[in-house]
Amino acid sequence: MQALDRLFISIGRAFNSFLSQFLPPTAVTVIGMFLSAIIISTFAALVFMFLTWLERKFVGRMQDRIGPNRVGPFGLLQPIADAIKMFTKELITPEGAHKVAYNLAPILAVAPVMMFFAVIPFGRDMVAADLDVGVLYLVALSSATEVAILMAGWASRNKFALLGAMRAVAQMLSYEVPLVLILLALVLMAGSMQLTELVAAQGVPFALLQPVAFLIFIVAAAAELNRTPFDIPEAESELVAGYHTEYGGMKFGLFMMAEFIAAFGMACLVTTVFLGGWRPWIIPLPSWLWFLIKAFAVLFVFIWFRGTFPRLRIDQLQAFCWKFLVPVTLLNVIVTGVVVTFFPIVRDGQIVVQGAGGWAVTTVVYFATSVVFGLIIAWLYRRPTQQALRQIEVGRPAARGLSQEVQAA
Amino acid sequence: MTAEQFVFVVAALITLGSAVGMVTSRSVFVGALWMIAVFGGVAALFILVGAGFLGIVQILIYIGAIAVLILFAIMLTPRVMGDPNAPRYNRQWPLVAVMTTGLAAVLTVLVLRTDWPLAQEGTPVITGFAVELGKGFMTTYILPFEVASVLLLVALIGAIVIAREE
């Protein structure tokens, strides 16, 4: 069990000591850094391939279809077939496109999401670079992706691509605000922006201490990732394919890759800050296995969203963010700050909650506060919620207008 | 040349080269892309000098917010931006070029001739900036912090009021 838990660390150690027989220590460090970067990005690419299969299979089942089942057992080799197809396609640069920006954009889209995994603790002591500002680093990276999207949209010289890029970035910018505000509340609780410290502070997963924030975070994360029901930037019926309309072959594949790996990165972030990271729950499995189980459970929720919800309209989306999520998460920071003052979890880097009884009290206090907060918010927002529900029942205004026209005719 | 000097030279060349690319590019959009490279180079300089926190803040705010805002504004004013033949400079640009070159020369000479009061060798460097800066903003530097936050709020409201369509 212990050996299995430390499997990857032992492999790394053994490799390091093997190398240091021939090479000076500096070279070993540099090689080690390069190798861990390569291993992490390869792992991310493998997860991407697996995810494309998983998503198609799950959504297929939800829609009463079978999904890919031709290539390999259960269609498991489908991603490889797709990859071969992508790689063998001709690489086209449309006429009138700004060549450098057009070709640079897919690379710049993938690079930041790959860098995501440098700070994520995948298991006990399994983190490539344990930055003391890890949360800030992740936020900075996710905002750097937007530049690549704007580049792609502008360089394609296509109105659908331009519109799609502007919608995508407007959406990502807006939904970053509630995400950051929720992370701020969690940082207040853990007293650190270091992700390992955040995991260490979660004697009880923060999802239990902050259930309302957890739900909001999942919704805002889906929007930040441009996933259904928030996939307006790529609404096929309105915009062809959004900012990557003009891209084909592996250039398109890179955008797909950025999207899926960002989804996995977000799932890793949710796992780390809300679900206790690699900490095992009840069943003693290796810590990295627990991390992966939790991360894929979060991914399953994202895929489930896609199979279930219809797409929102762009004005509904922005109104939802700025009129609901931003004020609510801002209030959440204040409420959390007050609770943290009276019931601190971490003080000066030391966990101050003592024993099971202490954790029980802390959990009850935080949970109750969060639930009361959520109920007050629900009461404050009862009227807009009813309006929204009525709108869904009656149908969208455009559709209603159309049916009136049909009746008049 | 040590590794640190090498990294510095690379980062400085990227920064200055992209800055030249920015002011000379014909299209404003391409200029904005160059500007993002400048911001990245400056972030690298911050990290190199030992202010990692500030480097990440630089990426977050300059690339993630200011550059994206500027790219957005460029996309929202298409009729002007779309014209590639419009002259990029005003009439006074040769004069400005001479003056700014002179400014650069004067500053460089001044920098080289001044005897800077360097800190003692081996003065301890603070680590854990996030904590230290947070404490600083809440104690010694609370007035600039509050003024800056009020300024941000006013700018936010002002920007919304100005850009609003009637």
Add this chain to the structure above:
Amino acid sequence: MPSVPLSWYLIVAALLFSIGAYGALSRRNAIGILMGIELMLNAVNINLVAFWRYVEVEGLAGQMFAIIAITVAAAEAAVALALILAIYRTRDTVNVEEIDLLKW
């Protein structure tokens, strides 16, 4: 003390400032001018951080004021771009030579 001398940072900052000033003074496009100003602010930040590291390393003032300068730059960009969009909407141009209503 790091192996890169202080003067290297200061020279880079001086050059960046001059290039930014050139962009701000010679561009016809208002957004181009704004970009030049952002470069100048960045150059100032390099100076602040370099002086912090080489002169005042036991204090925090250099980094503090760099952060405040970044805040001010963000506020400035937001207001300036809002102004540019408003002008574009009413006058259909962002060329500063054509925006001369207040000029004698």
